[in-house]
Amino acid sequence: MDSSTELTLPAPAKLNLFLHIVGRRNDGYHELETLFQFLSISDELHFTLTNDGTISLTSGLTEVTTDDNLVYRAALLLLPHRQDTSLGVQITLDKKIPMGGGLGGGSSDAATTLLALNRLWQLNLTPQQLADIGLQLGADVPVFLFGRAALAQGIGENLYPAQPKESWYLVINPGVHVSTADIFQHPDLPRDSSRIKRQARHWLMYRNDCQQLVSTLYPPVAKALQWLLEYAPTRMTGTGACVFGCFENQAAAQKALAELPAEFSGFVAQGLNTSPAWQALHTG
Numbered sequence: 001m002d003s004s005t006e007l008t009l010p011a012p013a014k015l016n017l018f019l020h021i022v023g024r025r026n027d028g029y030h031e032l033e034t035l036f037q038f039l040s041i042s043d044e045l046h047f048t049l050t051n052d053g054t055i056s057l058t059s060g061l062t063e064v065t066t067d068d069n070l071v072y073r074a075a076l077l078l079l080p081h082r083q084d085t086s087l088g089v090q091i092t093l094d095k096k097i098p099m100g101g102g103l104g105g106g107s108s109d110a111a112t113t114l115l116a117l118n119r120l121w122q123l124n125l126t127p128q129q130l131a132d133i134g135l136q137l138g139a140d141v142p143v144f145l146f147g148r149a150a151l152a153q154g155i156g157e158n159l160y161p162a163q164p165k166e167s168w169y170l171v172i173n174p175g176v177h178v179s180t181a182d183i184f185q186h187p188d189l190p191r192d193s194s195r196i197k198r199q200a201r202h203w204l205m206y207r208n209d210c211q212q213l214v215s216t217l218y219p220p221v222a223k224a225l226q227w228l229l230e231y232a233p234t235r236m237t238g239t240g241a242c243v244f245g246c247f248e249n250q251a252a253a254q255k256a257l258a259e260l261p262a263e264f265s266g267f268v269a270q271g272l273n274t275s276p277a278w279q280a281l282h283t284g
């Protein structure tokens, strides 16, 4: 494979190890403090350079149209930055991360696309320029571009590298769809957490401010949390619906997974402080 015309890159999932809401901006977006860590489960994207000036995407996803797919939207945003307008790309997305569960798969796919096209189309955009473009697609895109586990402030654009333990997690999908916009608009969402002193304590000492509300609105989320708590310290990621338990090692997490009630699905993955996408681009 010629790396100047073809590129295969992962797009990892993330966890929000904690998530505090510390305020609300004038535009309605919430100011957060959250600790991001990547997971060893990834979507895979394959990029082939073309010379027809167009973007094509094959994803096999029935839930999302091509026009709405964050991969396609990310590629569109880079079109005006090409010097040579004959440059195009054929993209294949192999989706493995559960969608809409707070695992950030869509944002990660978008970030991997921005990184790949910056390389293939030789755009020479700086990390900050890519982050500004990425933020238009989702609040979680910058951390995937940054490629390091991080404490995020603002809506996710102010990132400070962090080194949480690379634990093993059992992630459970309770099987309900939680709308991020609905949770952030809900009158009962607490919005007044105080700012933490930068990572003064272990992340388990903090909380996810959306968890109580989502558990009340979606009983399967509460049930998954309650089941997992028998095995490990437990929390919800993002605005849900996925929840995770933190284990000492892979075997302990697998053992709990083997006992998972049939009504839920789940998987075991390791927390990673360096994004596999970043690693592939810089060492591959």
Ligand SMILES: C[C@](O)(CO)[C@H](O)COP(=O)(O)OP(=O)(O)OC[C@H]1O[C@@H](n2ccc(N)nc2=O)[C@H](O)[C@@H]1O
Residues within 6 Å of the ligand: 016, 019, 028, 029, 030, 031, 032, 034, 102, 107, 137, 138, 139, 140, 141, 154, 155, 156, 180, 181, 184, 238, 239
């Ligand atoms: C909750 C997190 O997953 C934490 O990592 C993210 O902040 C959510 O990021 P995301 O899924 O990329 O969300 P976006 O697509 O940017 O926003 C969806 C909707 O949620 C609300 N929203 C989102 C993020 C934020 N900090 N404040 C908000 O109020 C806005 O109404 C927005 O229209």
Ligand SMILES: Nc1ncnc2c1ncn2[C@@H]1O[C@H](COP(=O)(O)OP(=O)(O)OP(=O)(O)O)[C@@H](O)[C@H]1O
Residues within 6 Å of the ligand: 063, 064, 068, 069, 070, 071, 098, 099, 100, 101, 102, 103, 104, 105, 106, 107, 108, 109, 110, 138, 140, 180, 238, 239, 240
């Ligand atoms: N490539 C993509 N992969 C997944 N979802 C996509 C993609 N493109 C667009 N979407 C849309 O974005 C929505 C959110 O997807 P995603 O899987 O990133 O959610 P999430 O994990 O809850 O994100 P977050 O943690 O950032 O809130 C999906 O329900 C889908 O409609």
